[in-house]
Amino acid sequence: MDSRAILAELPRLRRYARALAGSREAADDLVQDTLERAWTRMARWQPGSDLRSWLLAIMHNLRIDQLRQPAIPATSLDEDGIEFxxxxxxxxxxxxxxxxxxxxxxxxxxxxxxxxxxxxxxxxxxxxxxxxxxxxxxxxxxxxxxxxxxxxxxxxxxxxxxxxxx
Amino acid sequence: MNSRPIPDSDLHAYLDGELSAERHADVAARLANHPEAARRVEAYRAQKQALRRLFDPVLDEPLPDGLKALAAPPRSAPARWLPAWSLQRIAASLAIALVGAAAGWLAHDQYRPPSLAGQPPPLPHQAAVAHVVYSPDVKRPVEIGAEHEELLVTWLSKRLGTTVRPPRLGAVGYELIGGRLLPGNSGPVAQFMYHDASGQRLTLYVSTENTANRDTAFRFAREGPVNVFYWIDGKFGYAISGGMPKDELARIATAVYDQFQKN
The missing domain is CATH 1.10.10.10 (Winged helix-like DNA-binding domain superfamily/Winged helix DNA-binding domain)
Incomplete structure (x- = not known):
């Protein structure tokens, strides 16, 4: 993986994470975890494939792990819970x-x-x-x-x- | 023919440019006869545009240094970003620890379990739950109060099978209230509670159950309203939980870390 290529993806990763996670702090923590995990999985990166998709997939899996651990005041929201x-x-x-x-x-x-x-x-x-x-x-x-x-x-x-x- | 209903999926595919030119034109023609569907397409289009307006400004924000640094391959432990002064102190302590544990670190960096599902709840989560359960308790926040500190130390050390002593946090404005024994994943863990002059409470959770030995970096977690700094040192897992802001908690966590390093 190329550091410059990753650096170039960072603004977009942050934008997506912000929209997904809500707050700036949660988003940047998510991006940070994504990069840390990406470096541990460097061996699985296939040169020439879409770096952004790969990073987004890692972020997505991290997010699933996070959401499996309920936050203290559990504010899980399923579709039935939305009142119109x-x-x-x-x-x-x-x-x-x-x-x-x-x-x-x-x-x-x-x-x-x-x-x-x-x-x-x-x-x-x-x-x-x-x-x-x-x-x-x-x-x-x-x-x-x-x-x-x-x-x-x-x-x-x-x-x-x-x-x-x- | 243009009055046939338009499937929902076609409305979305039309809007997102997923249709062939021919089908795109077909949907466009049929929308003229389906004003309700046309309104929905316009509403979805407005959503798309509004999402860009809302989040595009993030693209122009300066990148946090902690993230920029992570664009390069990590040289050692993946450290969370903290105030620079605490990072330096932690780095110094870690450097000493790393000498004896280089092999372990390499293994750690290479391997992380793909998912936490099915595993016992992680340290910061357990600590945060213990914090929200006991810290609001007015009458019995602890089992043994600070006035019997020696008794507390003797008792907890005996139960945990190793000496466990609450750190002194007077220098960062926190005073010991006392402590209690709690059930962990496989045995007893200790919780110490502190408060500051305003009555704000924090708890220090000490577990001796760590066997995976896969993480010694100083890490931050947020569990609902509770902020948690935690790290693992050999078989010990430490977690500081409180409702105070991240940087204040980092200051306290660093003081705790320093004291345990001296022991």
Missing amino acids: PERATQTDRIEVTELEAALARLPEEQRAVLLLVALEDMSYAQIAATLSIPPGTVMSRLARGRENLRRILDARSQPVPLKIVR
């Missing part, structure tokens, strides 16, 4: 602060696919290879992730109904 208030009118313009909060509410597996498509411009086939999941699963996670995100954002943009006080 009533549908509101549609707005195409998305406020970034709302988006960040909405993204954090998605199950991690959906968030990962969504981000690999949106931030990394990866094809569905590349994502399937990186995450070691079947192509059909990429599609279903993407579809559910986008739809969940849309509904969370729509619910947020609903105007608060005014009460008439007599």
Whole structure:
């Protein structure tokens, strides 16, 4: 592995990790762990293959390990746990602060696919290879992730109904 | 023909440029007759663009030095980044330890288990759980208080089968409250509790169960609201847990580390 090639990937790894993990600190810890693990697995790196995909795959596996160990106040969030208030009118313009909060509410597996498509411009086939999941699963996670995100954002943009006080 | 419903998967593949030119054109034509589907495609497109707006600024941030350094092959232990002064002190201590353990280190660097699933919970997690269970306890935070420190040391040392003495943390503003015995993965472990003038508590978790001997680097973990610094030294595993910020905890952890190195 070439240090310069890794250095060149770092900004993108950090961007993806930030979006996936939420905070700057958690993201940089994740990138750091990814690099440490990558160096221990140098022997498995195939020259000429896609370095970014390889690093993202390592990051993904680390993340799975992390998520298997429940944090103290267990805030696991599965799809059933997301509550959707009533549908509101549609707005195409998305406020970034709302988006960040909405993204954090998605199950991690959906968030990962969504981000690999949106931030990394990866094809569905590349994502399937990186995450070691079947192509059909990429599609279903993407579809559910986008739809969940849309509904969370729509619910947020609903105007608060005014009460008439007599 | 254009009124046939459009499968969900086609909407996404259309948006993401995954379709052949022919199918792309076909979906585009059918969207004209499916306003609801067209609105969804536009909503998804807006999501994509907003995600880029939100996270692209990260690309322009300066890289943390700790990450830049890791772009090069590691020369020795993978150290977490800490304030420079503590890193230097730790590096100095580690250098001494490394002389006798070079072979072990090489093995460590080459090998890491692929997954933690099915293994006992790792040290920082156990320590953090013990911290959140006992540190909020007002009446009985410890089994034996600091006023009976000798008794505490004798008892814990006997149970753990090795001398275990709580470090003095007065220099970093923390005073011993006392300690207790806890069950670890396979036997007893010790927990010491400290507090500062404001009543903020931290716990030091000492286990003697380490047999894998695969990690002696100073490491940081966050377990929910609890920050944990930990390291493994021979059969001993140490973990300092507290709710204080990372850098303050690093300062305390360094003081603890120094004292155990002297023993």
